[in-house]
Amino acid sequence: MGRIELKQVQKKFGDVEVIPPLDLEINDGEFVVFVGPSGCGKSTLLRLIAGLEDTTAGNIEIDGADATALPPAKRRLAMVFQSYALYPHMSVRKNIAFPMKMAGMDQAEQDKRIENAAKALNLTDYLDRRPGQLSGGQRQRVAIGRAIVREPAAFLFDEPLSNLDAALRVGMRMEISELHKKLATTMVYVTHDQVEAMTMADKIVVLQAGVIEQVGSPLELYRTPRNKFVAGFIGSPK
Ligand code: ADP
Ligand code: MG
Numbered sequence: 001m002g003r004i005e006l007k008q009v010q011k012k013f014g015d016v017e018v019i020p021p022l023d024l025e026i027n028d029g030e031f032v033v034f035v036g037p038s039g040c041g042k043s044t045l046l047r048l049i050a051g052l053e054d055t056t057a058g059n060i061e062i063d064g065a066d067a068t069a070l071p072p073a074k075r076r077l078a079m080v081f082q083s084y085a086l087y088p089h090m091s092v093r094k095n096i097a098f099p100m101k102m103a104g105m106d107q108a109e110q111d112k113r114i115e116n117a118a119k120a121l122n123l124t125d126y127l128d129r130r131p132g133q134l135s136g137g138q139r140q141r142v143a144i145g146r147a148i149v150r151e152p153a154a155f156l157f158d159e160p161l162s163n164l165d166a167a168l169r170v171g172m173r174m175e176i177s178e179l180h181k182k183l184a185t186t187m188v189y190v191t192h193d194q195v196e197a198m199t200m201a202d203k204i205v206v207l208q209a210g211v212i213e214q215v216g217s218p219l220e221l222y223r224t225p226r227n228k229f230v231a232g233f234i235g236s237p238k
Contacts, residue, residue, distance in 0.1 A: 001063045002153040002186030003028045009058035019210040031180050034190045035197040036207035042190040050079050078147035079156045086131040093127040096145040113149040137168045154186035206230050
């Protein structure tokens, strides 16, 4: 299960309202992309869902239960950070095992989950290497592996590919889409890249200055953009 509902969620930093109250529904299994220009509040919105920022007002529900006051570790959501967040001195196996070790999971269960994650990400042959001995794409897969083993209700990605060169980015987009198909788990993915949004999303949320301009499938946004901003951003002819 991985249904996330935002009800009149607002975020202020001091006196500055970065996110005016907004409603949003993310359905179980959906691949949802938050897209918009730099500074429009994409990361803030994702961090509110993750519990890394407190809401100023409003409620966040996960699978029908109020999660607004829950700390990140209790939300059953896994934030995927960019690959540079890996521990360079640890093997791939230990990097992937880290969250399970912290949670005190027994070794047999850890090994099973590592094996499954490695299989899903084609990392089986690289488990004993260190991040420095991997390509950029492989490192990014390890970062995803570390999220998979927690068996989260949803994955949250914040511009996970922005460090990678253009060719690798295309490959990783396909890898993440493939993983979404395999796992059928909700994914919320932040990017400022329209192509990424249009090619990966089931549902796109277009943001401007903290306001949701439109929500819809890539085709809906392309065919019937609600305003000039959406049309311009999505690259629609209208
Ligand atoms: P995006 O991810 O779309 O680039 P952010 O969510 O990072 O945008 O930022 C949205 C706005 O909130 C920006 O104006 C940014 O400067 C501001 N902001 C983000 N985090 C903080 C913070 N911790 N304190 C104050 N302002 C912040
Ligand atoms: Mg951001």
